[in-house]
Amino acid sequence: MDLATDICGIPLASPVLNGSGTFDAIAARRAFGDAVIEEFPFAAYVSKTITRHPRAGNPPHRLWETPSGMINSIGLPNPGLDDFLTGILLEFVELPVPLIVSVMADSAEEFTELVEAVSAVPGVGGIELNVSCPNVHSGLIVGEQPVETEALMKTLRPLTGLPMIIKLTPNVANPHEVAVAAEAGGADAISLINTLKAVAIDPAHRRAWLGAGAGGLSGPAIRPVALAQVRAVSQAVEIPVVGMGGIDDGESALDFILAGARVVAVGTENFRDPRAGIEVRNGLTGALERRGFASLADAQASTLS
């Protein structure tokens, strides 16, 4: 079955992307060789979020395994914009799939610098605005507030002709209100969900396990929450939705498409299986056939009763 599709003008060989920060294409190439590039697991590559200045990330511990998921408090370690532009970005643009660069900032000025600099690099196909990371307080502020989200989008929209995807936080009562504001501000697509605010208790001491105190829950544990939010958001906006949260096979990917996502992203499952993107893509064909769809487009166009 032909799985070719697109997201806001970016052509895709299948509807399966990676979630930002969950697949290090360069480390994977180092570990597994050029085979990773030749059979790249995703139809587009979403890079880990970068910020204007370098970040070391949060103190350890940074990970905690839960039933059906994990909590991370990685805290967006990254080289900062300048080193990104002269370093890993040059490797990312060589990947055989469209590149979407994820950026985050704690002010409109820094977002502006990031968007302008990244847009100027040939080979960048789109920009994802991370306003949803639960580990960084400044990210929460914009993504929790429809008014701030719309204002940020209106500032950034004129700066680039590239598609802009805004990644929402699930840690709000009504994510569709933020999505509607993002659309009004000029966003080309919405992606969700990022991780859910979570805490683990150190089994041996009277303290939180994670160095940052709290982190973000991901993996199959969050899938029903993600499906609910994807459904609510896709009913509220006209722009396409990138659905994610606990996708680990073709069936769960199809669930997101039926909930209203145009395309999906695989996150935590990549840590268990670096070929997860391929498994999900191959599994999606069987899932579509089993549920009686003649094509991906049929599933994308269908609505739940």
Ligand SMILES: Cc1cc2nc3c(=O)[nH]c(=O)nc-3n(C[C@H](O)[C@H](O)[C@H](O)COP(=O)(O)O)c2cc1C
């Ligand atoms: C270790 C880890 C790092 C992540 N880093 C980022 C990031 O840099 N930027 C971002 O927007 N989302 C980040 N995420 C969130 C994922 O992209 C995704 O939205 C979330 O994990 C839900 O999908 P999943 O359940 O399939 O993992 C990260 C998630 C994990 C588990």
